[in-house]
Every structure is written in C-alpha cells, then in structure tokens.
Amino acid sequence: MCGNVRIPYPFGIGSICSINKWYIIDCKSSTPYLSALNNLEVVDVDLENQTIIVNMQKLSACNQTTKSVDLASSPFLYSKSHNKFVVEGCANGVILGDHGSVLTGCSATCSNQTSTAVTIDTNNTCFGINCCETTIPHYLNSYSMNLTGLERLHGDRACGSAFLVDKNSYDEVWFSGKSFIPTSLLWTVTLVDYKKLDCCVKHAVDRRTVDLSNGTSVNTYKCWSDYKPLYGNPYLSNGCYGM
Known part of the structure; x- marks a missing residue:
C-alpha cells in the first residue's frame, strides 16, 4: 500500500519489488508515482483489466494544441476501452494521431449567452451543450489534442477544456476547476x-x-x-x- 492505493505485483514500491523498471512505484508522502513516466501520480491499479489510472494534465485554453505524454518506448498504452474524450465549455476539440490525422473529436456549443454549466443526461453523459464526449478508435502510444474556443451568440470567443479521462472516474461536478484528470493506461507484458x-x-x-x-x-x-x-x-x- 502507498497511502490508500494498493500497489499489486507486477508493479512494486522499489526496483526489487517490480517486474522491471517501468513498473517501479515511488511512494512519496503516502502518494504513489510512476517514476518511469515523469512521476505521474497513480490513482489505481487494476489486475483484471490490466490498467493503471494516472493523473494527467488537461488542456484548457481558447486556442491551443498540446502533445500527450509519449508512451512509445514504454509498456503502456492509452486505453481505448476504458477512456473517453471529453470537451467542456464552448469549444471544438480533436485528437490527432502521430502524423496529424484526426482520430476523433466533438464540439460543445453554448446553451445561451451566459451559461457555461455542463449539461448531462440521466446516464451521466455529455450530449453537446457545454459538454460533449466521444470514444477513441484505437489504443494509442501518443497523440496530440487541439482545442479551439467557439463564439458565443453575442460574438465574443468562449474558452473550453479537453481531456482523455477514465470512464469510471468521470464526474463533471468533481472535475470542475481540476487541472489533472484520471486517465486509464493499458499495461502490457512482453513474452x-x-x-x-x-x-x-x-x-x-x-x-x-x-x-x-x-x-x-x-x-x-x-x-x-x-x-x-x-x-x-x-x-x-x-x-x-x-x-
């Protein structure tokens, strides 16, 4: 255990307790970090689904493109099955592949001139008013995310945020004002x-x-x-x- 997070093998706290260097967890002040991936904070490790949830920074701006943490040389992949792509606010967001091709995206429009409250349905799903969501088509070792603010009805440009988030962790109210978002990575084991x-x-x-x-x-x-x-x-x- 590190704080409230269980760290099961093949992960381990320290090099002698993990299967290889990629699975080493540093426990600092009762908080676990995945040391080989820029000390990303670990939220959960799931043995059945072979996933590890880590906190990653979300993109929040009027017009911006950002590159994700590159997992190419690691045994980790951004999970297709356990993540969804979410845009909040009045913005158009897309995920781009390594060569600039659009993999997925969605647009969230303003409901009126002033409100930026997230609108969801009874299944806790964004459906386009100040919030939208979509799936990602593949497992990814890296991606780029582009966010463009949309104009409100009275002409000024609004801002938004975009992020890849673990489906089971997503909560619009809880994430309000948060700069780091739980993202699910598939961990792979070589032969x-x-x-x-x-x-x-x-x-x-x-x-x-x-x-x-x-x-x-x-x-x-x-x-x-x-x-x-x-x-x-x-x-x-x-x-x-x-x-």
Whole structure:
C-alpha cells in the first residue's frame, strides 16, 4: 500500500519489488508515482483489466494544441476501452494521431449567452451543450489534442477544456476547476517478462493482440484461468485464493 492505493505485483514500491523498471512505484508522502513516466501520480491499479489510472494534465485554453505524454518506448498504452474524450465549455476539440490525422473529436456549443454549466443526461453523459464526449478508435502510444474556443451568440470567443479521462472516474461536478484528470493506461507484458512470472495457475496464459492507430499491433500476456475465476493476485505463485 502507498497511502490508500494498493500497489499489486507486477508493479512494486522499489526496483526489487517490480517486474522491471517501468513498473517501479515511488511512494512519496503516502502518494504513489510512476517514476518511469515523469512521476505521474497513480490513482489505481487494476489486475483484471490490466490498467493503471494516472493523473494527467488537461488542456484548457481558447486556442491551443498540446502533445500527450509519449508512451512509445514504454509498456503502456492509452486505453481505448476504458477512456473517453471529453470537451467542456464552448469549444471544438480533436485528437490527432502521430502524423496529424484526426482520430476523433466533438464540439460543445453554448446553451445561451451566459451559461457555461455542463449539461448531462440521466446516464451521466455529455450530449453537446457545454459538454460533449466521444470514444477513441484505437489504443494509442501518443497523440496530440487541439482545442479551439467557439463564439458565443453575442460574438465574443468562449474558452473550453479537453481531456482523455477514465470512464469510471468521470464526474463533471468533481472535475470542475481540476487541472489533472484520471486517465486509464493499458499495461502490457512482453513474452520475455511473462516468462519471469510465477503465475498461481501453471501454464495458463492469455495472449492478447492490441491494435494501434498506425496499423501496427502489440502482444500482451496475462496470468489467468479459463476454468475458474482467480481471486487475489494471479501474478504471484501464492497470490490466488479460492482455487
């Protein structure tokens, strides 16, 4: 544990407790940080979905383009399944791929001349009035985000914010005024690292192919059981219970 965050293997607090350098967690003042990725603050680690949630800075301006944290040399990817792209305020936001191609985007319009309150439906979903959201089409190792403020009805230009956010963490009211947003990363395990693992179920492996936006793909491996749910930590020989 680091503060209130559980740090399960293959992650670990310190180099001797993690599977490799990418999975080292620094625990500072009861707050966990992923040291290999610019000390991003860790919010949660999910073994079942193979995701780690980290806080990343959102883009907030009238007209701006920003580059994401580049994950290209790491075992992490921006998760297609667990993130959504959100634009708040009166703005047009797009996510661009490595070569400038538009991957996804949406526009949030002002409801009237003065209000900037986020409008959501009963499913906690933005639908275009001061807030919009959309999915991302691929797993990504990097991206650029472009944000352009839209004109209000009386002619001045409004500002907005845009961010990639973990679906289960998103709350419009809670994020009001926040500059860092929880973003979900898929962590991948290479075959070399998988061979280092002592899974609680011998010879059980889930191999998954993850498609990237540039037409390439990566393989990741996972300790698992196809005949009985695993409880605890399947990445440790004695980590499972209920077998």
